[in-house]
Amino acid sequence: xxxxxxxxxxxxxxxxxxxxxxxxxxxxxxxxxxxxxxxxxxxxxxxxxxxxxxxxxxxxxxxxxxxxxxxxxxxxxxxxxxxxxxxxxxxxxxxx
Numbered sequence: 001x002x003x004x005x006x007x008x009x010x011x012x013x014x015x016x017x018x019x020x021x022x023x024x025x026x027x028x029x030x031x032x033x034x035x036x037x038x039x040x041x042x043x044x045x046x047x048x049x050x051x052x053x054x055x056x057x058x059x060x061x062x063x064x065x066x067x068x069x070x071x072x073x074x075x076x077x078x079x080x081x082x083x084x085x086x087x088x089x090x091x092x093x094x095x096x
Contacts, residue, residue, distance in 0.1 A: 026053040026079050030072045035086045044068050045086055055079040
């Protein structure tokens, strides 16, 4: 019986951010496409607003792989971690 209690405590506790299971996924609507990132430009950074859950109404940046457009619905597993801003590239020695 004590072993079961330990297993349930391990499963329910999370370190750092609030991890969500597949049943607790949170929808978010894409409000804007910010740019392309990744080594080959395969990742799109978007601005989205959380629609449900504890962080409802929060606006955040997320990286998305695959086709995405404004007003699309994303299903997020977690809503605590936000993506870093895309750095502007500076070409040294290039004419501008």
